[in-house]
Amino acid sequence: MIKIIRYVMADILRSRIIFVYTIFLLAISLSIFNLEDNPSKGLLSMLNIILIIVPLVSLIFSTIYMYNSAEFIELLLSQPVRRAQLLLSIYAGVCFSLLVAFTIGIALPIIIMVGTTTAYMMTAAGLVLTAVFVAMAVLGSVVTRDKAKGIGIAIMLWLYFSLFYDSFLLLIMFQFSDYPLEKPMIALCSLNPVDLARIFILLSMDISALMGYTGALFSEFFGTSKGTFYVAGVMSLWIFFPLFFAVRRFKRKDL
Amino acid sequence: MITAENISKSFGKLKVLNSISVSCDKGETISLIGPNSSGKTTLIKCLLGMVIPDSGKILFDNENISRSWQYRDRIGYMPQIGRYPENMTIGEVFDMLLDLRKKKENETDRELVHSFGLDAILNKRMRTLSGGTRQKVSASIAFLFHPQVLILDEPTAGLDPVASEALKEKIRKEKEKGRLILITSHILSDLDDLVTRVIYIQEGNVLFHKSISQLRSDTGEEKLSRAIAAVMKNNQPLNSVS
Numbered sequence: 001m002i003k004i005i006r007y008v009m010a011d012i013l014r015s016r017i018i019f020v021y022t023i024f025l026l027a028i029s030l031s032i033f034n035l036e037d038n039p040s041k042g043l044l045s046m047l048n049i050i051l052i053i054v055p056l057v058s059l060i061f062s063t064i065y066m067y068n069s070a071e072f073i074e075l076l077l078s079q080p081v082r083r084a085q086l087l088l089s090i091y092a093g094v095c096f097s098l099l100v101a102f103t104i105g106i107a108l109p110i111i112i113m114v115g116t117t118t119a120y121m122m123t124a125a126g127l128v129l130t131a132v133f134v135a136m137a138v139l140g141s142v143v144t145r146d147k148a149k150g151i152g153i154a155i156m157l158w159l160y161f162s163l164f165y166d167s168f169l170l171l172i173m174f175q176f177s178d179y180p181l182e183k184p185m186i187a188l189c190s191l192n193p194v195d196l197a198r199i200f201i202l203l204s205m206d207i208s209a210l211m212g213y214t215g216a217l218f219s220e221f222f223g224t225s226k227g228t229f230y231v232a233g234v235m236s237l238w239i240f241f242p243l244f245f246a247v248r249r250f251k252r253k254d255l
Numbered sequence: 256m257i258t259a260e261n262i263s264k265s266f267g268k269l270k271v272l273n274s275i276s277v278s279c280d281k282g283e284t285i286s287l288i289g290p291n292s293s294g295k296t297t298l299i300k301c302l303l304g305m306v307i308p309d310s311g312k313i314l315f316d317n318e319n320i321s322r323s324w325q326y327r328d329r330i331g332y333m334p335q336i337g338r339y340p341e342n343m344t345i346g347e348v349f350d351m352l353l354d355l356r357k358k359k360e361n362e363t364d365r366e367l368v369h370s371f372g373l374d375a376i377l378n379k380r381m382r383t384l385s386g387g388t389r390q391k392v393s394a395s396i397a398f399l400f401h402p403q404v405l406i407l408d409e410p411t412a413g414l415d416p417v418a419s420e421a422l423k424e425k426i427r428k429e430k431e432k433g434r435l436i437l438i439t440s441h442i443l444s445d446l447d448d449l450v451t452r453v454i455y456i457q458e459g460n461v462l463f464h465k466s467i468s469q470l471r472s473d474t475g476e477e478k479l480s481r482a483i484a485a486v487m488k489n490n491q492p493l494n495s496v497s
Contacts, residue, residue: 071338
C-alpha cells in the first residue's frame with residue numbers, strides 16, 4: 001500500500017499543479033496578513049478562503065487526477081493488487097499531497113503570524129475539509145466513467161455544499177421561524193461539512209454573541225469538549241462514508 | 256488449471272457472454288478465436304478479474320477467483336491496447352511492476368526486452384511511444400515474471416515482422432516449459448504452428464473447443480485457417496454447439 005501511495009505522490013509532484021496551488025495559497029495568505037493591521041480581521045478573510053477555495057480545488061484536482069490515472073489503475077489491476085487497496089492508496093496519495101500544499105500555503109502562515117486558538121482551529125478545519133472533499137471526488141469519479149460528467153458532478157457538489165445548502169437552511173429558518181429551531185439546526189448543519197467547519201471556527205472567534213439565541217445555543221453545544229468530539233466524529237463520518245461507497249462500487253466496476 | 260463455469264456478462268442490454276464454460280489445462284497453447292465483438296476480450300478480462308461476471312464462477316488452480324487477487328501473480332497479461340501512465344518512462348514502468356510484485360532484478364525474464372531492443376530506449380516516456388513500441392512493452396511485461404499462465408490478447412497486431420517473429424519464438428520457448436498460453440486472435444496464419452487447441456467463440460457462445468488434430472481430421476484441411484473456414488461454412492447457421 002505504501003508503495004502505491006509513493007508512486008501516486010511521485011506522479012502528482014511531477015505534474016507541478018500542486019506547486020502552483022501551494023504558491024497560490026501562500027500568496028493569498030501573505031498578502032492578506034500584510035494588508036490587514038489587525039490579525040483577527042485577517043483570519044476572517046482567511047476563513048472564506050478555507051471554506052470556499054480549499055473544497056473547490058480539492059474536488060476538481062482529485063476528480064481530474066482520478067480520471068487521468070485510468071491507465072495507471074488499469075495497469076495495476078492486471079497485477080496482483082487488491083482493488084480496495086489500490087483505490088485507498090490513490091486516495092491517500094492525492095489527499096496527502098493536497099494536505100502538504102495546504103500546510104505550507106495556509107497553515108504555517110496563520111500559525112506563525114497569528115498563532116491563536118482560532119488559527120489552530122482553522123488549520124484543523126482546512127485539513128479535514130481537504131480530506132472530506134477528496135473522498136467525495138473519489139466517489140464521484142468511481143461512479144461515472146465519463147470525465148466531463150465527473151467534473152460536472154464535482155462542480156455541482158461544490159455548489160451544493162457552499163451555496164445551495166445554505167440557502168436551503170435559510171429557507172427552512174424563515175418558513176419555520178415560529179418554532180424553536182435551534183436544536184434541529186445543529187443536526188442540519190452536520191449534514192454539510194462546510195457549515196460545520198464554519199460554525200466551529202466562528203464560535204472560537206468570540207463573535208457568537210452576534211448570532212443571538214441560536215449563537216448562544218451553538219456555543220453552548222460546540223464550545224465544550226463534547227462539541228469538539230462531536231464535530232470530529234461527524235467529520236470522520238464525512239470521510240468514511242464516501243470512501244466506503246467508492247470502494248464498494250469500485251470492487252464491482254468493469255474496466 | 257483454469258476453469259470457467261457458466262460465465263455470463265452483459266453490458267447494459269448487450270449480452271456479451273452467454274453462459275460460457277471452458278477449461279484449460281497446463282501445457283496447452285489455446286487459441287481463442289472469433290469474429291470482432293464476439294466476447295473474446297471480455298472473457299479474458301473476466302479471467303483477470305478486470306471485468307466482474309454477472310453470474311458463474313472461474314476457478315484458477317481449483318480456487319475461486321471472485322474474492323482473490325494473489326492468483327494474478329502467476330499470470331502474465333498482454334492487453335490488446337496497452338495503456339500506461341503517460342509520463343512514466345519504460346524503465347520506470349518495469350521497475351514499478353518489479354517493486355509491486357516484490358521481485359528482484361535477477362528473477363525477471365528480460366529476454367524480450369533485449370530482443371525488441373527496448374533496453375536502448377528505457378528512458379523514453381510512454382506518451383512518446385508509437386503503437387508498435389507500446390505493444391512491445393506490453394509483450395515484455397507479460398513475460399517479465401516467468402508466469403505460469405500467459406494471456407495474450409491479439410499479440411501480433413501492430414508488430415513488425417521482425418518483432419512478431421521474436422515474440423513467436425518466445426511463445427514457443429515458454430510452451431516447451433509447459434506453460435498454459437491463451438492467445439486471442441482473428442488472424443490465424445501467424446500462430447498456426449504453435450497452437451494445440453482452438454476455442455471458437457461467436458456472439459458470446461462457445462461454438463467448439465477442439466484440439467488441432469481433431470479439427471484437422473474433422474474438416475480434412477491441413478491449414479488451420481482453412482479448417483476454421485470450413486467449420487464456419489458447415490455450421491451455417493451458426494447455432495450448433497459441438
